[in-house]
Amino acid sequence: MLSENLVVEWITSTLGITWGDATVIQINSHKRIAVNVDAFDGELHWPSFLDAYSAGLRAYRGSTSDIIVRGAKPLAVLVALRVPRNFPFETLKDFVKGISDAAQEFDAVYLGGDTDIVETDSFRAEVVSIGALHGEPLTRGGARPGDLVVAVGDFGVSSLLYDAIQGNTPPLPLREVIRTWLKPKWPPVNKWLENTAYVTASIDNSDGLALSLHYLSENSNVRIELDEIPIYPPLLEHYTEKEALERALYLSGEEYNFIFTIHPKHEALLDELNARILGRVTTGSGVFLKGYGPIQKSGWISGLGYARGSR
Ligand SMILES: Nc1ncnc2c1ncn2[C@@H]1O[C@H](COP(=O)(O)OP(=O)(O)OP(=O)(O)O)[C@@H](O)[C@H]1O
């Protein structure tokens, strides 16, 4: 049986592709662009509570998050669509408007794309996001001992939402949870782009907090020691503290929180970036939380669901 990590490990090692968020292309000695493609799949990324317009916003932001987290300013987007023949046209229009409006927030141009109409009932959009780099591109590999580990927003919204729609929680103000889930937890983007020179490493939380922290730790060859996790407060109302913590760590993908590292002499910037200190980078390996111990390398792996990662 196939899983994302099995396939991606084979492709990247066979073709010599560097594992990471968006890829960077050097245009000439002083110009670089960042490019990312991300699929928005009707089965995997479009839960029933999501209206078509919001799905379009998310499809754009899911792809564009990867270029912003590398320090690039969004410039343009291309979208390939695979649409079932019996798909409601109005729903499709709303989806495309969502993408277009999300791009407009950054003055990014919707340049073009491709459309296939198919007989099956599976909808899919591939979103290519292109951005301009004005400084050095950020990677997952630049964290150094002594740096602060920081993040924007709370973790675990997805876990609460998926449990609630399956009827596994007591009734909750779902609208509010969905609104929080829809918002990418990025720093104010202009402030972020002005200050990427002070950031040493970065990643966005698409596959869960624990996996994201392990990727930072492994790529930077450092140990991460955390003092606290910003848990989405409603989780603490519905689960025990340990359960809420583990949900935030291991079941928290698709939230797009920016997680990054920064030298402590730039701590004053954190307010402007809406970021909170979770802990510190030290020498060694692994990810640890005070009072909890080692954090497992576990999160969302396509094909396995929420599972332990090998990579
Ligand atoms: N089909 C593919 N061909 C070539 N490279 C791929 C393919 N699928 C994934 N990769 C590469 O593998 C790495 C991991 O991919 P993945 O999609 O998990 O990136 P990510 O940024 O972690 O994901 P997300 O879309 O959740 O933000 C990336 O460097 C990506 O470019």
Ligand SMILES: Cc1ncc(C[n+]2csc(CCOP(=O)(O)O)c2C)c(N)n1
């Ligand atoms: C029913 C249900 N359960 C769980 C999830 C969670 N989920 C789906 S894709 C993904 C990671 C981001 O995708 P990608 O890595 O492809 O960008 C996550 C966390 C869901 N959407 N629906």
Ligand SMILES: [Mg+2]
């Ligand atoms: Mg990513």
